[in-house]
Amino acid sequence: MSRIGKIARRTFLIGSVAVVGGVAFGYYTYKKPIKNPLLDDLAEGDAALTPYVRIDQSGVTIITPRADLGQGAYSIQAALVAEELDVDPSAVNVDPGPPSAAYYNSKIAGEGLPFSALDESTLASSARDFGEGVAKVLGIQITGGSSTVPDAYEKLRIAGAVARETLKAAAAKETGVAVSELQTRDGHVILPDGTEIAYADLAATAASIEPIEKVQLRDAASWERLGKSHERLDIVAKSTGTLPFGIDLEMDGMLYASVRTNPRMGGEVLGFDATEAEGMRGVLKVVPIKGGAGVIADNTWRAIQAVNAIEFDWGEAPYPAEQDALWEATRAAINSDQQDSRFKDEGNVEPVLAEGGVLEAEYRIPYLAHAPLEPMNAVVQLKDGRLDIWTGTQISRFLVAKAAKTAGIEAENVHLHNQYMGGSFGRRLEDEYVQQAVELAVAHQGAPIKMTWSREEDMTHDFPRPMQVSRARGKVQDGKVHAYDLAIAASSTSESQIGRLGFPAAGPDIAIVQGAWDQPFAIPNYRVTGYRAPAMVPVSSWRSVGASGNGFLHGGFLDELFQEAGADPLAEMLRLCNHDASRKVIETVGEMANWGSDLGANRGRGLAFCVSFGVPTAEVVEITQTESGIKIDKVFVALDVGKVLDPVNFDNQVKGGVIWGLGHAMLSELTYSDGRTEQENYDWYEAMRLYQAPEIFVQAVDNGSQIRGVGEPAVPPAAPALANAIFDATGQRIRELPLSKHIDFV
Incomplete structure (x- = not known):
């Protein structure tokens, strides 16, 4: 039995999508498959059958690339894959995945077009297809515009179905039983005699064969999960206070920081005197940043107190002041x-x-x-040319690109770990708070730094x-x-x-x-x-x-x-x-x-x-x-x-x-x-x-x-x-x- 470590084909084309957008970019450019990002760090014997499904000896992981701001995005994305893959969402791992063009949002561009959403004319439909093409070619990974479910509805079900049929093909290869005689249930392939083979046990074989991309989605009448009420994946942890949000992260050797910038949005900082702050207990460093300054200290409270002790000379607002x-x-x-x-x-x-x-x-x-309950925060670590960022964001790829520029490194050396967010309402479509944290990391490399805004900084800089x-x-x-x-x-x-x-x-x-x-x-x-x-x-x-x-x-x-x-x-x-x-x-x-x-x-x-x-x-x-x-x-x-x-x-x-x-x-x-x-x-x-x-x-x-x-x-x-x-x-x-x-x- 062949045990090839990685799937040979390193890309995956999701279903048959509209090609009108190819008029602008060329048919080849639009149809060109997008690299499966899960294959980059795949271990021997593991399988990444699509960009949304990874299987290893610990079980199944479903990738949920749209950010969860409290709206249940991870749960519904997992359910869409699980419906076709035949797994219980509560029994698998859920991971937001790496920032990648493979997770482009096919629907977000439609909101910016001069056509009513109720307009179903040929011209309007063609324009939306064009927007979908733009989103794919540019790799626009974004959460917003109530687009998570419309974008994911077919994509993720197809991903689950492809993984299911590929696992059945792997089981057929191992057992000699025809695929047509195999069934799936609760993370297993079921043989005619009732024998169950766990998906994890089929991972290596599945990784050795081409994904079965020609699949048929199940009719809604046969759905077991979709269309029915189910418990959100985060409900128990949120109800018991055990779900870690970005602001809750703690790491060995962690330092803490806070910042202040000109409360007149876009105004300059003409100068500052940090003498008092530098002498305060627990303060390690005062760092000039764009528009203001930050303090790195041994806990968040001391960082906030110290940064508030800095005397700033703020420039005027670049807009009417009253x-x-x-x-x-x-x-x-x-x-x-x-x-x-x-x-x-x-x-x-x-x-x-x-x-x-x-x-x-x-x-x-x-x-x-926006006034989300969780103020802006990020944990950053710049060490040996690698930048790690732990934060909640709705604009993963944009954030990574700007962070790389701020740190003066290549984007491939920036690793984003998206976190649960305590609300957003659109606030985390911005990333200036992360760029501030990166400035601090550049100034103090090696240790992870947890940067947290005070509530006042959060409200005055929305x-x-x-x-x-x-x-x-x-x-x-x-x-x-x-x-x-x-x-x-x-x-x-x-x-x-x-x-x-x-x-x-x-x-x-x-x-x-x-x-x-x-x-x-x-x-x-x-x-x-x-x-x-x-x-x-x-x-x-x-x-x-x-x-x-x-x-x-x-x-x-x-x-x-x-x-x-x-x-x-x-x-x-x-x-x-x-x-x-x-x-x-x-x-x-x-x-x-x-x-x-x-x-x-x-x-x-x-x-x-x-x-x-x-x-x-x-x-x-x-x-x-x-x-x-x-x-x-x-x-x-x-x-x-x-x-x-x-x-x-x-x-x-x-x-x-x-x-x-x-x-x-x-x-x-x-x-x-x-x-x-x-x-x-x-x-x-x-x-x-x-x-x-x-x-x-x-x-x-x-x-x-x-x-x-x-x-x-x-x-x-x-x-x-x-x-x-x-x-x-x-x-x-x-x-x-x-x-x-x-x-x-x-």
Whole structure:
């Protein structure tokens, strides 16, 4: 029996993917197989049958390359492979794997295209295929945009099926039994007489044969794991406090560090005096870094205390220093020469509005922090030309490339160990905290250094969600919405964020109008225009990105038009809706909330709808007006993500999105004075309290649409549904977030 140590073929092509992207890069370039990264350090007798499955004598390891930020990404990725591989996810090892082009995200580029996610035309489909080609050729490994499940749905099932069939072929080679007579179950190949051969015992033989790439995926009707509720892989460890996050790591010989940089984002450090810090107990070294300084000490507390003792001379902010000036610069962009996009322009908006009878309103939303519970941190070790990084990140390959440049070494000598993250909401799409840690490692080589930001450093150095101002005009006629013109101004997320990754942001920024221009309503005269405000405070993606604010801007004014028309909001929304799956979602939430029933005195309900990330989502919020303020009683949510792969996690993700959306709509904002944030900790940046949380009811609607992600779509409708409910109960129309600036909550 041949026992060849490694599979001869060092690449693996995942399934039959679209090739339209090959038009730009050449068919060969697009179809060229990507090297399997697991083969680089494979031991004798082990097998890496695909980039997602490694088998050795300890058993099966499933590679889950999309980062886990608390959304259950590792669990669902493992389940997708396990369904076809016939293993119990809880009985195998799960590993995020090395950064590699093999783990490119095929869906992420689609969010940046000027096509509605509901557009299934040939042109739109071809553009998405092109984006998929770009992602593959560039090897874009990224977690974000609710793309983990859509990207993984076929890829990982195919990977599991390829591994399964290859193991069956290995068993056939060892036993002489025909493959057609073999079955698989619980990590074993089953012979006709019932004999079981563990996958681990077949690893060496499987490594000696070509992967069986022609596979057939199992029909959903035969699924044993997908589509059914299952326990997340991390739930026991998280519930018992034993799951190690990046901030929990400890190593022999570890040193500790913290940093301070100019709180005026992008401002220079003109100088600093570290005399006091250098004399403090436990301090080993003060290190100048880009924009500030860091302290290396013998524990984190002493490092933070020492770095706070440094006297800095900070340069001025490279943007308007006061909040009022930031608002004015954003507002001034509307109707200026800063037009960025006009993807929606139907009917004859200007002539119709010129006839008079126009309803006008200005809406605005503030900067918002990501504020994850786990502040930014990283463990780094530069030793003998090798750089190891232990941190949580959503941009593995980008981070490695920049870390190599910072350390002055080749990228192949940088080894990233991705960690569980205590939240992110888009924050870890940035990597400046890691680059700071690498600067410290360069200055003090040999020992592992654990760099941790203080909470104040974390809040003052966030890259927030952009502030936005919208000017809305509309007209009703014969009791119906007849015209809707929405102009939205914001700084560009793509210009800011992609620029920090080292790429130019060409073309219009979809995020400025995301969740507004692409809504499925057949308003006769309908226009949405995006205006690019100047680049001011550096901004970034925040949970549900542009739709997070545009849901409020678009949905709030749409409700104003409903009220102006004297129409029932649900009935008028259904009349205008020109997308069958969205209409079913709206109907479903109306049924869930018993829309139209009498709620009683001092109560109100509000309806809002938003498509984001291809997911039609409708929400109804019910409130009570008390003597002390507004109490949110219930929220009803209906949404269509296609097949629900894990009902329990689906329910939790939707409810978490509702709480996130409501809490920020009620209470949260970042404001700037003297060029720096005024909110430096949670006592100034409030969130919804437990006693304020409503009862939430969730209903999945499967119209047979594509598989979509669920981490973000419940966020955008929450704010407008709440604001519309407040109007229904009180008659007060609030057009600015947070709502607590105008009304109290209990």
